Amino acid sequence: MRTLFNIVLFIGLVLYLSMILIGGAFGASITKPVYIPPLALQYMPILKEEIATHWPVLPTSSMLAAQVETESCVSIKSKRCWNTRAELKTDREYGFGLGQITITKRFNVFEEVKASDKSLSHWQWDNRFDPRMQLRAIVIKDRNDFNRLRWAATVNDRLAMTFSAYNGGLGGLLKDRTLCSRTAKCDPTRWFGHIELTSYKSKTVVKGYGKSFYAINREYPKQIMDLQPRRAKYVPYMD
Secondary structure (H helix, E strand, O other): HHHHHHHHHHHHHHHHHHHHHHHHHHHHHHHHOOOOOOOHHHHHHHHHHHHHHHHOOOOOOOHHHHHHHHOOOOOOOOOOOOOOOOOOEOOOOEEEEEOEEEEOOOOEHHHHHHOHHHHHOOHHHHHHHOOHHHHHHHHHHHHHHHHHHHHHOHHHHHHHHHHHHHHOOHHHHHHHHHHHHHHOOOOOOOOOOHHOOOOOOOOOOOOOOOHHHHHHHHHHHHHOOOOOOOHHHHHHOOO
């Protein structure tokens, strides 16, 4: 009997220790802190203020935080992540800041966005790294395009088109919409599965980018709107 009792006690002890180990591992996976870029914590309050002032009816504010990450972060822990001085310099373009405001031989988004709203009209080139002005430019540029896309079938389609326009230009989006309207079974009021699949953008991989401009533009709305891998971390701070 004593031997049986010892066996039962041993088995019980093994099960108890196993439960502790499993529970500890499970608890660690739940409570593991999500990494937030330090500069994001510094600039998200400013982003919220700019949204409240210039686009208070924005459906989901965390999307704009995810947009900043998409534009500025090579990786989540890189020095340029949420860095107002993040710059892209190639033979084709120059981009700067949290929204990578772009200047090429064909267009100058810095001048365009300044002309689009009086609150940006005084923004000077020498002060281009100012975080509030950069974030205001993102909010206003997105807001203006969103307001022009009232014909979109749903809010999500409209937001996806807004982000596509930010990345590839509103004119490019409207051309793709026209192509969709001329394509069988393509609804020109919808992005997902419709305009998303029809485009005049090049599908040739571009040197220095690793992808085609079509691929870059089509993944851009998903990177911003999907909860994973980017937006979820900003929801508690922005929404």
